[in-house]
Amino acid sequence: MLKGLWLIPTLPLASFLVLAILGPRLARKAVAIVGVGSIGLSALASLLIAGSFLASPPPGYAYIQTLWTWIDVGSFQPRIAFYLDALSLLMILVVTFVSLLIHWYSAEFMLDDEGYSRFFAYMNLFVASMVTLLLGNNLLLLFLGWEGVGLCSYLLIGFWYTDPVNGLAARKAFIVTRVGDTALIVGLFLLFTHLHTLDIQELMRRASQEWSGGTTLAVAAGLLLLGGAVGKSAQLPLQTWLPDAMAGPTPTSALIHAATMVTAGVYLIARLHVLYSLAPVAQEAVAIVGIATLILAGLSALTQWDIKRVLAYSTISQIGYMFLALGVGAWSAALFHFMTHAFFKALLFLSAGIVTNALHNEHNMFKMGGLRKKLPVAFWTFLIGGCSLAGLPLITAGFYSKGRIIWEARAAASGSTALWVLSIVGVLLTSLYTFRLIFLVFFGDAKSRVSRKPGYAMKVPVIVLGVLSILGGFVDTPWFLGNVHRFSDFLQTSLPPPVEGQIHGVSELGSEGFVGLAFVIGLYFSYLFFLRRRNLAQALTARPFGKALHQFWFADWGMDWLYDKLFVQPILWFARVDKQDFIDLLYTGIARLSELFYRAVRTTETGRVRWYAAGIVFGSVVFAAIVLLL
Amino acid sequence: MPSLFYMAAAIAVFSTLMMLTRLNAVHALLYLIVSLLAVAVVFYSLGAPFIAALEIIIYAGAIMVLFVFVVMLLNLGERATELERSWVRPRMYVGPAILAALLLAEMVIMLLQTHVAAHSIAVGPKEVGTALYGPYLIGVELASMLLLGALVGAYHLGAGKREAPSEGSHADTYESRTVAGGDLIRAGTDRTVGAAQSDFHPDVH
């Protein structure tokens, strides 16, 4: 059964080819069947493979399937090989399954769009690339998938390319992630130069042998790879592209920018956890990036008026949680949160899609309201998703996954109280902006008319995701709430458990309690500001300090402006100055010089016999002189 | 004998110099003929009578006559002499004079380096003939081919537009063209010299 591993990335790839070539000629239904069906088959395949893996695990809990040798140059022989262990199995399960739901949803969502087949082609290519990334046995194949998802992200953000704003957003996404990719490439070079392989397992083995803890090389590699992860996962300082990426279609945002691509960075760090264990400095950096991003994005999310941008910032923030978990060594906690986040974030985006679709593409939350009655499916699923996001105690998946991370932020050896406190503040913020969103959109007076209700294809996926957002958490619960650790047991076959540090002061129970408390406080304040007395919020932002803060947080802490001043303007200035292209002048200079010589020589070609005769005489004089004198 | 040599040499040099500075083409030709005759005398004094005879017969007799024919044919007239006057300026001779002086100097240096001995034993025509039909046979054949080529080439070049049926040497052709009223003969007096003057390029050297 495990031999069918190669089908998982290949089926969507084949479907991409079919849709790319034949797409425009196929009927909508056919395109949908091909596009959604390939993902369905892929999900089915991963399900079967998972079953086989769990039932009779291969030796070492890892299965490698080599297809062929990709490059064969001297001692460098990366192969097209897929590596299946608990980590990649988990991720492909989540990715294929969530992709399936989102594709099904978009079969109806994108029905009116002209680029129907193009959309599905891109989405399928994306899934193929993502799975390649996840299953790649060596860093080169991983990088191939990495670039592939970057490409698809660009293509899909700029899907409605006739509007230049979308193109701009797509370019911004690509360029910013490119910065991260460059760091990643340099990291790959570094790893290869010193360890002479890019095969991941081999790499980890050699690294642990040759690089003792804390060597500069390990730290450098770790930081460079962190740079790549930061770019792809939209963390500080490369998070500026994700809010603008919301210009793409909602299913894209759901799939790529919530559930899958942005978690590629998380996967990368988790996969190379040995490296990070060898470089504690780099790992600390991961945690710091995580916590800073968490708070920053949370505050920014509070000020947004576009429903999708709130969710974008929320994604950035939640991935910050995952990075935080990775940074303190709680690998399985990070992946637990990945799974639950995939469920509830995709859910949130899809039901937001239902809402915007119903309101004629209205994105401004302040123009919505009272949709509770009109769009019940959207309301309930959104509520479930939002509660899971904020971490409603006991019944939502988000509660368990986030709680685990927060506890590990305190309890792990490299955790600290500061991290713990800040992450709880993050919970408060999350709760605050989530319920702001819910109250503004679904409660209060109706401000826009509902024109379209979702159909079957849009309702079922969100309902399924809603169910998962509740049940998904029950695979791993703390000891006082059921003591289930199926999930972490499963993952521990490939990722080590977190190193526990000194625990004093607060116990896990207490930590969870604080989380719940933060949730409630956030809920209350949100209720207060956005449901009960809206004018309170307005009063706050009317005051100069409040206004400045509001604008600052709205503009993503000024990072766009900063990057514009630091990078964009100088480059544009240089391009303007270099309009004549003075580097090119070197080459044109050479051309002009030879032209000059040509002109000089040309004057001797007068066509006049006497001139030539004189030349002959002169030449013979010179020759005779040479003969005489030498 | 030496005095014969020096006198003939002096005449040759002098008449060549005169030839170079004449403006009228016919005058220059005449001086050239004198120069050739003087050189023939030099040859004789060197003990090569056969060559002296050849020089006079072929060079002065055939080639120079050809020149004279063509010059006469062109019928350049006074206008041409005026033109020459305008073209030939004294300062024009500076460059070539320098170059020639340099060449002369080089030759003198080379000659002085080798040991010079004076002989005046004649090398008779018999020996020349033997040499020609001996080792230089190839040269004879090639020379004859060269002459054939020159003949054909000159005929072809001179054939012109073949208005009149022509055969043989180019002299015929021109005569026939003259008869047909070719423009060539009338040139020099009225038509083209003046007009062609206007697009001359200034002296380069």
Place this chain on the structure above:
Amino acid sequence: MRRNLIFILMSIEVMLNAAGLAFVVAGSRWMQPDGQVMFIFILAMAAAEVAVGLALVLRLYHVHGSLDADAASEMRG
């Protein structure tokens, strides 16, 4: 540096003659017939060259209407 083509040809004749003279003198000095033989060849060559050269001069005169050597500068540049 005369411009008149006739004069140019005449000067060429002078030069050929001078070269022949040098040959004959050399042959006389070493008392071999080779110098004279060379001179005969030079003579033959001069005759051929004069024939063709004059034909060319006549052609040129026909085309340009003058005997200016500079007038035939169409291969300039």
